[in-house]
Amino acid sequence: MSSFKYLKPEDINRLRNYEFGAKALVEGYLSGRHRSRQRGSSTEFHEYRQYTPGDDPAMVDWRVFARSDRHYLKTFEQETNLECTIFVDSSASMGFREKAELSKLEYCSFFAACLAWLVVSKNDQVGLQLFDKDIRHHLPPGSTRKHLHTILNLLEENEAGSETSVSDSLKRANPLIKRKGTIVVLSDFFDDPKAIFQSLNPYIHRGFRVHLFHVLDPGEISLTDRGLARFSAMEGDDELTLHTPSIRDAWDEELRQHTKALRALAASRNVDYTLVSTEDSYFNLFDRLAH
Amino acid sequence: MSIFLNHSPWIWLLLLGVVPLLVHLLSRSRPAVFEFSDLTFLRNIVKKTSRYRKPKDRVVLILRTLAALVLLFAFLHPLFVSRDPSVVVGAKNHVVYMIDRSASMSAVDGSTSRFTDACSKVASMISKTAPDNANVVWIRSIPTAEFPAPGPNVKYLAERLQGAEVSMENGAIASSFKLAIDQLNKVKGNREIIVVSDFQRQAWENVDLFVPDSIKLTKVQVGEDRLPNIGIDSLTAQPAAPVKGQKVYVTVKVKNYSDNQVTTTVYLNAGGGRQSKQVEIAANGQAGVEFNAQFNQHGDIGVTASLGEDSFRGDDERHMILPIKEAIRLVSVASAAESATVRVLDRVAGALPWLTHERRSDIPGGHACEVLFLHDWGGENLNDLVALSEAGTSVIVVPSSKAKMSDLQRWLDLAPVDTVLSQRDDPKGWKAMMAKESAAVFSIFSSGEFGNPAQGIFRERYELPKQWGNAAIIHYTDGVPGILLSEREQSSRLIWNLSFDPAHSDWLAQEPFLSFMAELFLSIQPEVQSEHDVLMAGSRVGWVLPESVDAQSLTLVRSGKDELDTKTVQSVRGLIVESVELAEPGMYAWKTGSTVAHQSVVNFPVSESDLTLVDPDDLASGETADQEDVIRAGAMARGMPMWPWLLGAVMLLLIGESFAARTKQLTQSTTK
Known part of the structure; x- marks a missing residue:
């Protein structure tokens, strides 16, 4: 049984049922586009299965048919080149928790741990990058169990740090990721949307599949009525005294404009963008990956 | 509150009452600190909304400040009153109300005449300020007072005010003031003269008001500045004493006291005949209308000139007696x-x-x-x-x-x-x-x-x-x-x-x-002075009796009205019979039985026709106030409950606060 903080045994059990999601992530996307250039040597026998209408007749094993007079397909497990790098925003703002059980960082850590387990369990490679205004840890992709444990340990030791700049961190990480693959960015994206996507452009041009998970606390999605309150920034020393009931509408509008900008830029670059509330289960994010 | 008013050195203690308010206004609230992920959006919101929030905040601040000032004023109000040197705390208040009863006061501003307005204001002032002793002096050609000295029976004064009527005469302002001052000199305490008048320019402009420093003078104006008016300025005949059958030229001079040209009709009633002529009068101008008349009977002929419709009726009629000689x-x-x-x-x-x-x-x-x-x-x-x-x-x-x-x-x-x-x-x-x-x-x-x-x-x-x-x-x-x-x-x-x-x-x-x-x-033929008196309204109609006329058999009758009371006065000229009351404009006949022995004419004083007013502030003495000021000052002088003021101010503050709470969205942005 797992003894890691962010990888619970019940989550592992549940992840096993998420094979389709992982498969979609690995095969539907990665295996299709990252097929090996040396096709023959890269396949290994997987199993026989009975022919069903719609299967490719070329896949029928005619030798077996000659012996048994039955149509069996010989299936192969294709070796893919998936490299998935998970970016976890570890800035101070990610430590915010108001209404949900988990802080944004904890929520992201749970999801990152599960995703890493899922990827490694499929013998693909997963890397991890923890960042705030600097890159705090960069773990290149790997597919071993030890590598997974390293990831889980890093997540466990990780804490919300100082100020953040998603765009700067993505920019700096680009030369560290040698091979194209998938990057999954988990952040609250309190940054300029244009700057974020300018940083993502090199990845997109190199053929990376990009998933952005915009993780917010319910208290950020809808501002809680606190009357007259003094807001102290978790990043920096700023303070603002505000009358929250009076600015709730303005806050909603501001957030709506921000997410709208992110969504529009993502759509234009074929990037997958999802706004996530920490109130929801992080398993929902796998559904998003499966799309 | 009266404790403070009676001990003026303590009155500054009332300022302590403002301290909580000032503390409340000046103190900066420190709401609970709440750690929030990022302030970028919030700062954007502040930036966007401050453009219209700041003016609103200022308005709220101004409202609060005004509310505080009102409250402060309510506290300090007694101080302003006690600065009046003529007010002695605890002494009796004696007030003489001088009411202008001259002809210009009959002008109607809106729905009521100036005189009615003046009487109602004085009645209101008397009932609300309740002076210890009061009197009313009527400003007339011969001033009169209701009491020989200010008295406590203010109810009687109120009744007299209710039944008072304006007189068509000049107001003798100086002698009226003398009468009022003489009355107040008979009493000790807080003494005040309150003049209620229209302050008609011709009557008041050159009046030198002298009121002793120990008597407070307050001027209350009634009426609007300058009502338009047309009035007959003069009525003359040429020759003044014609012979029967002789053509007489009767000249009526009409004056326009307005800034617009007017057209009016002038009527002449003489010897049973009636003539009329229309005349155009330039703005602030005068026009003469000449009538021709001929009288075939000798004797005294009453001649009356009158005007058509006019808002101020007093000066629309003028009389004269034309003696027609037999030969x-x-x-x-x-x-x-x-x-x-x-x-x-x-x-x-x-x-x-x-x-x-x-x-x-x-x-x-x-x-x-x-x-x-x-x-x-x-x-x-x-x-x-x-x-x-x-x-x-x-x-x-x-x-x-x-x-x-x-x-x-x-x-x-x-x-x-x-x-x-x-x-x-x-x-x-x-x-x-x-x-x-x-x-x-x-x-x-x-x-x-x-x-x-x-x-x-x-x-x-x-x-x-x-x-x-x-x-x-x-x-x-x-x-x-x-x-x-x-x-x-x-x-x-x-x-x-x-x-x-x-x-x-x-x-x-x-x-x-x-x-x-x-x-x-x-x-x-020589110009003969008429033996008949031509008097100004406000004088007594009198006749020096010839020896042939018995005073007992003599009656005085005003044209179209009842017999008037008369009295006899012995003078160096002989026995004079004169009216008891001051005369109103009109024609008066002295009769022995049914025979007219003598006639007199009383005309409207021309100086009252110009309804232009003077600003009471331009008069040398006294201070100008309106009715409410006088009532308030009177109330303060006898001790005024401050609680209504305080409650009012508190209510105002509460309303301001609720308003601020509803509309105020942002207060301030600070950086550590």
Whole structure:
């Protein structure tokens, strides 16, 4: 049984049922586009299965048919080149928790741990990058169990740090990721949307599949009525005294404009963008990956 | 609160009450700190909304400040009152209300007259300030007071105010103030005069108000500045005492007291006849309307001029009494009783129904005649003649051969000459003509329609110097004066050098002769002062009784109204019967039984027609206030409960607070 903080045994059990999601992530996307250039040597026998209408007749094993007079397909497990790098925003703002059980960082850590387990369990490679205004840890992709444990340990030791700049961190990480693959960015994206996507452009041009998970606390999605309150920034020393009931509408509008900008830029670059509330289960994010 | 008011040094302690408010306003609240992920969005919101939030915040701040100031003022209000040196805390309050009752107060501003407004304001002030002693002094031509001295019976004053009526007279302001000050000098304590008036410009502009420092003077104005008005300024007749049948010119002068040109109708009622004329009067201008009238009966005729519709009615009517004489009395003084010229004048008088002619051998004294004709004047009794002329008798002298040039020169104050008076005869004769066509005597001849008034041949004349020609109204064609005229204040003096003796002239046979003689006697008849009184409203109608009239049988009746009360007063002029009340404009008749023995006229004072007001602040003394100020000051002087003020201020603050709580969205942005 797992003894890691962010990888619970019940989550592992549940992840096993998420094979389709992982498969979609690995095969539907990665295996299709990252097929090996040396096709023959890269396949290994997987199993026989009975022919069903719609299967490719070329896949029928005619030798077996000659012996048994039955149509069996010989299936192969294709070796893919998936490299998935998970970016976890570890800035101070990610430590915010108001209404949900988990802080944004904890929520992201749970999801990152599960995703890493899922990827490694499929013998693909997963890397991890923890960042705030600097890159705090960069773990290149790997597919071993030890590598997974390293990831889980890093997540466990990780804490919300100082100020953040998603765009700067993505920019700096680009030369560290040698091979194209998938990057999954988990952040609250309190940054300029244009700057974020300018940083993502090199990845997109190199053929990376990009998933952005915009993780917010319910208290950020809808501002809680606190009357007259003094807001102290978790990043920096700023303070603002505000009358929250009076600015709730303005806050909603501001957030709506921000997410709208992110969504529009993502759509234009074929990037997958999802706004996530920490109130929801992080398993929902796998559904998003499966799309 | 009255504790503070009675101990003025403590009054500053009231300021302590403001401390909590100031603490509340000045203290900065420190709400609970809440750690939030990122302030970027919040800062954007502040930036966007501050553009319209800041002005709103300022408005809220101003409202709060004003509310605080009102509260502060409510606390300090007694201080402002106690600064008045004439107010002694704890002393009795004596107030004399001076109410203007002059004619201009009858002007109607809106729905009520100025006087009604003044009375209601004073009644309100009396009931709300409740002075210990009060009195009302009416500003009239002869000021009156309700009490001999300020008294406590304010209820009676209120009743008197309710039934008071404005009078159509001038207001004697100085004597009214004297009466009010004299009244207040009889009492001790806080003394105040409150003048309630329209402060009509003509009445108040040059008034020098002197009120002792120990008496507080407050001026309360009623009425709006300048109401438009049209008024009759004067009513005159020419001649003032016409003869029956004589044409009279009645002139009505109408003044427009407004900035717009107006058209109005002027009516004249005289001797039972009524005439009307429409007149246009320029803005702030005056126009004269002339009526012609003729009266065929002698006696006193009442003449009334009136105007059409006007908002201020008081000055729309004016009266006069026109004495119509039965005849002009002409007296001839001639040495020869049967002289031809005397007979000619007899014939003239016989032809003119309004002329009587009497011949005498000596000069009559007193007012025996209006015109004296001396047929053969040799220069005698010159001083008597001058005295007679000055007394109001027109005198015509026909020089005789005994007369000296110096006598004639002195008679008319002519230029001295060194020639000798000489008489000349010429069978061919001389012709004469008008020398001054503009003279009144030639009013019907100047057009030429009636011919030459001196038409005919004159075969005898005195060689009067031609340099006297400037005094001549008729001269011979060669410039020798024919008739010399000198008009004096009340009469005329003439030198006659036109012979109408049939033996020396055919003038009397000429058609214009009679017309000329008639015009001459009408024009030189002396100006007679009417025996009837013309009084201004506000005076008492009185008559110095002749011995023949019994005071007991005399009644005074105002035209169209009831009999008036009278009283008798003994004076150096004799026994005077006069009205008890001051007279209103109108015509008054003194009657013995049903016979009118004497008439008097009371007219509206013209100075009251201009309804322009003066700013009370421009008057040297006193302070100007409105009714509410007076009530408030009165209430403060006797101790005013402050709690309504405080409650009001607190309510205001609460409303302001709730308003602020509803609208205030942002207060401030601070950076550590």
